[in-house]
Amino acid sequence: MYIACPSKRSQQLADRVEIFVREVVTGYERDPRNGPHGPSAGLVGELRRLARDAGLMTPHVLPNGEHLSQRETAAVLMRSGLSPLGPVAVNTMAPDEGNMLLLGKVATSEQKQHYLQKLISGDARSAFFMTEPAEDEGAGSDPSMLKTTARLDGDHWMIDGTKTFITGADGAQVGIIMARTEDGNTSRATMFLVGLPHPAVVIERVLDTIDNSMPGGHSRISIKNLRVPASAVLGEVHQGFTYAQIRLSPARLSHCMRWLGAAARAHEIATAYATRRMAFGMRLIDHEGVGFMLADNLIDLRQSALMIEWCADVLDSGSGATTESSMAKVAVSDALFRVADRCVQVMGGSGVSRDSVVEQIFRDIRAFRIYDGPTEVHKWSLAKKIKKAALEGEYRVGQ
Template structure:
């Protein structure tokens, strides 16, 4: 196995231009709104994305045929990290969740007609989308097999009934990719199907926008009601009863792109801590000369470098067409917790200034805390990691 850490010249150039764009164009916009886009100010999104187009950094992940740069996951890891330096950077480049993951899913699974109808305008930033899987208890959450929303056959299509919540970006989305059970019962490992549901469908309604700790995701997190929601057969995404399989097409890469973006947040927090430690005078010298501060700065450097190494390894496996389930779980768990540690340490180094609105650290801390829950909580990933490790150990024992 050979993994290269060399960055191709074209990827390095795009990353450099992305970093410049984020610092000169996006950060001033973030400061103006405080990083909060919970209510989804559409003019801001369109203004940022037009600026990204003009800077030549728009849609780095989108295949060339849909107007993007066509980067593989390893290339995305380099560019998305630079975009993530600002909370609004991924939105500007049209590589923010959940749209970025939905673009990948539609590219892999959708029919040519569905791609024209949904993927083309989504990739161009003309519309937004959401992915509706999570449900109130006892429905699907960290265990997707608990899926309770049902889809029943009707003449010419399907009727969807159920309730979803914490659906990111639903407010203002033009369509939802809805997971519903078409066979079996809650707890079964199969029997799910994905449906493309247009926002103007009278059977799908936003019940409320849920107030959460984080406020940086465009469109917030909504509770949705599917009540006699009728869709045609041509709005089935992929094959009937194959929804859980298609979810894995989306979730593995999407977990890694989350890590890429949050790694940019960690770097920004560390930069703020380094600047403060070097300039703040206390106890006869700069903070950076104090051993306890040096330890925090060093530990954050270690967390950032280790996160990047794990991320690049997992992306390499996915680019090779491997399932990479173990390495994506390891990476998601480590990076989610490492990013939290880095931001928390940075705030501590900056002291009272860190918890004030004069620096963005308190906002960053609220944003990154949720990452230990989204896309599978750390505990669920640890359970899966341990199960795979035990199974691999048993397999090795039987072959010797």
């Protein structure tokens, strides 16, 4: 069920990450500093000090700044996900992992020095300010509904808007804000880099959500009269949606990688429980209803691993993999939710108790089916592409 390691360096890194997560990080899963809005700054700092001591801080970015390939990254990130705290400890978590990738491809040398380096070192966290409140008819799954605006004021930009479900904003030091930069043109948006905290970027509240694995939780943000210099523009003006695509496909797949690790861990725990627990004169696993659920888990885990490997290969070929990442996100998020749900069911009362990490994994993976686009939005997008190809007489099975 594990992602295969395509190179010696990825095998070595994956093995070291797995040992660290299993032997060190899992011991912190019941730490009281792991609260409803994610692990506290103190817990994050302690875990990252341990990761640095182990030489495992940001393992997918090599000392020379080179990123592992997507296939290599998949092997490493899957192992980091064996605990909900694993990605936090070794700095492979969302949104930082995706933001580091974006900055590495788009940022200027000065921006990399000022923002990227402290993310790679694990000394800072970041937030990506895109989603807006539904009640304001702002951007969610449909980015063209972007309401946050940025207007030129001399040689500066003035940004105003409201954002919501912004992961990690509470405690972040680096922000990437998406804003519309041309009145009446919904296709023109720009990304801006801002140091946080900032008096014009106000956290109205941290939302109470089903998941709690990400530091800082998910916040509603008010941005009022945020004045930034032209040097704050990430990449080029009006190219925000283009850059979002650079980040989006790999970020979707990274979620799949990490949560595959979490689901595999939940399956291990449920299997151990079913093997030792007796009921009606036999072990639970010998009851067909239980044994078949675990067998289904194994099938879903293996299929998810293969889907991730396939999409990673497409990304490594140089493709944007927009279609492939949508397919992978749908298939993997739904399959892993089935796995987590079965694990809870197999474990009965123990499965819904917070005495076991399975309960948290179940909640987190349920939220994953909405992160980076709900299943239904991806299917709708795929259906549009199928229709277009079919009407043009170019649709073939396998495309």
